């Protein structure tokens with residue numbers, strides 16, 4: 001499998017290179033040159049497989065000859081061994097044809113673990129073989145950071161620097177990151193919002209001297225391996241609800257457009273998907289786009305679903321690349337317009353035939369949905385999941401087709417919102433019970449690219465131990 005940049009100007013890479021590279025050198029994102037195809041029989045065969053087996057089976061075509069199949073199979077087994085539920089991603093039923101995909105049974109209680117537990121092992125495997133080291137630089141609105149830190153802590157070949165928007169993640173999310181005291185872990189609280197953090201990370205990749213001297217790599221969904229690993233659960237859950245014999249719809253709480261893009265990839269690979277519903281909080285650039293064709297930035301508003309407080313969605317560029325027939329020049333022009341004019345429009349006729357629908361959910365509806373889900377289905381959900389449930393119900397076109405809402409985080413990560421909605425304060429699981437008494441280590445830095453770069457350069461072992 002070969003990987004090309006959305007902007008068409010960066011070198012074509014193989015899987016190993018794409019995992020270690022992160023953002024393409026032309027500022028674009030890598031994506032596979034073509035989508036692997038799975039027949040009905042292939043998809044049906046997933047029914048008899050464990051999650052780890054299904055992951056190895058579905059992801060094999062993306063690896064090319066970068067990783068031996070038997071080695072990769074061992075990696076998927078190890079990656080998912082730490083999930084507390086044997087099914088890894090179980091499904092629960094809320095109503096007659098409504099389901100929750102429970103993505104929060106990994107070590108940090110959010111869907112990010114599904115991909116990052118595997119990515120940590122991929123780094124080990126690919127770096128050890130060549131005796132290399134990388135400096136990971138990532139941005140988080142709360143969940144990617146802790147999942148990436150958990151996956152990379154203590155790894156000799158990796159230093160990890162995570163930027164989060166100061167005061168804009170939940171206290172549980174912050175502590176999950178800042179109480180990891182391994183020497184290779186660095187937490188930076190930036191005076192700004194998530195978009196500022198993500199823009200700084202991208203700027204570091206676009207500074208070629210900086211990225212080359214530090215061997216900068218990415219744990220955000222700009223790294224293709226992140227999106228790739230997220231494709232698997234659409235298939236396993238789809239099959240458990242009758243695919244490939246009948247289609248399934250998914251409602252996906254969305255911010256950076258990585259998770260829902262993985263669902264789109266699954267449909268391109270052969271999974272029968274009726275609807276992919278993009279559910280946003282009041283940071284609604286994606287919902288506005290799918291309903292009007294206009295993609296236009298506005299300021300980020302803090303909400304009770306803080307991990308989706310995003311207005312510039314990284315993976316949207318991957319979707320644009322497909323929308324424009326992989327025309328790198330057209331994608332570059334649109335991304336340039338986004339920078340210089342704050343937005344752009346696409347012709348609605350390009351979107352009308354697609355499987356996407358979209359909507360947004362305000363704070364009141366989010367709280368009401370948490371409350372109603374507990375009352376009607378005896379299930380406590382987090383605010384991100386509630387956004388998915390509310391919008392999914394509004395945008396659903398056919399009630400005979402199963403609707404699966406992705407439950408992207410455990411309610412205990414957002415205890416204040418859940419308590420406000422229901423009066424119940426969800427407790428942390430045993431392995432995190434002492435989270436609030438652990439020591440924290442982090443640094444506060446201004447929203448200034450050069451200051452953050454200097455901080456990283458002074459600490460990255462690839463430079464200090466050279």
Ligand SMILES: Cc1ncc(COP(=O)(O)O)c(C=O)c1O
Pocket residue numbers: 110111142143144221253254255256257258259260307308384385408409
């Ligand atoms: C709990 C939770 N739900 C939903 C999302 C949105 O996912 P994506 O950024 O892939 O659209 C995030 C952040 O990524 C998240 O942490």
Ligand SMILES: N[C@@H](CCOP(=O)(O)O)C(=O)O
Pocket residue numbers: 139140141142143144145219220221222255256258307308314
């Ligand atoms: N919601 C995310 C934001 C980063 O998204 P990513 O999927 O690109 O890593 C978070 O919780 O950090």
